Amino acid sequence: MTTNVYSMSISARATLNMHSLNNEGGEGNQIQTRMVDIVYHDDGEPRLINVNAISGDMFKHIQAEHLYRIAKGNLPLCAGCRIFDANRISADSDYETAIADETDAQAIDRMLTVCALDDMEGNLITAGNRSIPRKSVVEFGWAVGVPDTVTTENYFHVKYARERGEQAREEATGDERRKANLGQAIFHRPANSGEYAIVVHVEASRIGYNDITQTYGVADVDREVRYRALLESLLYTFVEPNGAMRSTQLPHLVNVRGALSYSTRVIPAPTVSPLNPDFETEIEKVSGALNGLHGGAVEIRRFENLSGFSAEMQTLIQETAPYSLAV
Numbered sequence: 001m002t003t004n005v006y007s008m009s010i011s012a013r014a015t016l017n018m019h020s021l022n023n024e025g026g027e028g029n030q031i032q033t034r035m036v037d038i039v040y041h042d043d044g045e046p047r048l049i050n051v052n053a054i055s056g057d058m059f060k061h062i063q064a065e066h067l068y069r070i071a072k073g074n075l076p077l078c079a080g081c082r083i084f085d086a087n088r089i090s091a092d093s094d095y096e097t098a099i100a101d102e103t104d105a106q107a108i109d110r111m112l113t114v115c116a117l118d119d120m121e122g123n124l125i126t127a128g129n130r131s132i133p134r135k136s137v138v139e140f141g142w143a144v145g146v147p148d149t150v151t152t153e154n155y156f157h158v159k160y161a162r163e164r165g166e167q168a169r170e171e172a173t174g175d176e177r178r179k180a181n182l183g184q185a186i187f188h189r190p191a192n193s194g195e196y197a198i199v200v201h202v203e204a205s206r207i208g209y210n211d212i213t214q215t216y217g218v219a220d221v222d223r224e225v226r227y228r229a230l231l232e233s234l235l236y237t238f239v240e241p242n243g244a245m246r247s248t249q250l251p252h253l254v255n256v257r258g259a260l261s262y263s264t265r266v267i268p269a270p271t272v273s274p275l276n277p278d279f280e281t282e283i284e285k286v287s288g289a290l291n292g293l294h295g296g297a298v299e300i301r302r303f304e305n306l307s308g309f310s311a312e313m314q315t316l317i318q319e320t321a322p323y324s325l326a327v
Contacts, residue, residue, distance in 0.1 A: 006323040009271035010200040012258030017193040019251035021243030022054040033190040051145035059140040062242045067233035078115035096127035105212040112217030141199040150194025197274035205323040227322040235313040265297040
């Protein structure tokens with residue numbers, strides 16, 4: 001019997017070493033890593049701590065790109081999403097023409113039919129000078145470094161040029177000397193290592209759902225296909241965390257542990273930030289309280305490593321379907 005999932009949450013601590021997935025930018029010859037201030041409870045006393053982090057925008061883009069690759073050839077995509085255009089359905093001229101005389105509700109229904117990526121990833125539809133919001137069904141928080149377990153170091157790099165020797169420079173022509181050192185040769189690059197707190201939430205019931213009309217714009221069988229593709233892209237987000245500087249600073253993903261929760265009725269799947277050292281126990285206690293109100297409506301699956309997480313996701317992909325809000 002297939003289990004219907006209303007919502008799903010992932011709370012996890014991931015150990016990443018020597019990565020530079022998300023940076024603020026550069027100043028001079030220094031690349032600056034992204035830093036955030038958080039409140040951390042240490043022995044019950046809250047204190048402000050500055051740690052490095054990976055933005056939720058970065059993880060959302062990673063997941064969206066995996067979903068795009070899965071969707072190509074298997075799911076409907078608008079003209080913009082077929083080339084992974086950041087404007088998505090707003091870059092689809094056929095869609096813009098079609099909604100010219102339609103209401104916002106009709107425009108959303110058409111978008112749900114035309115594009116699975118816009119349906120699940122969310123969008124602000126601006127085609128035809130409209131402003132129609134479509135809320136994403138998947139949400140990412142910042143991947144925040146757990147205090148006292150993360151560090152950022154900076155490394156000195158010099159661009160290699162064959163004409164570095166004094167004799168080679170003297171023998172080189174003016175044009176050759178110019179080409180030997182195009183741009184900046186000396187720079188500093190950060191590398192981050194540590195444990196990161198990750199939170200993700202999926203509103204499975206909203207796949208294909210028109211929030212204006214409170215009805216579904218696609219058939220249940222199509223919603224199930226989209227749901228499985230979404231969960232698969234979420235799994236790949238942890239297996240291959242894409243981002244900046246991967247050509248020479250491919251992250252060392254050491255481990256992922258945490259808890260996966262999902263609800264089978266109209267109850268939010270509980271999540272507790274892994275910044276809390278007891279987050280797994282807290283999630284189970286919250287789940288117990290919710291099940292006391294709605295017996296057996298919330299399931300918790302702990303995982304101790306990436307293989308365990310992958311196995312739990314495989315089970316969900318193969319044995320569950322999205323909950324239907326249709327009355």
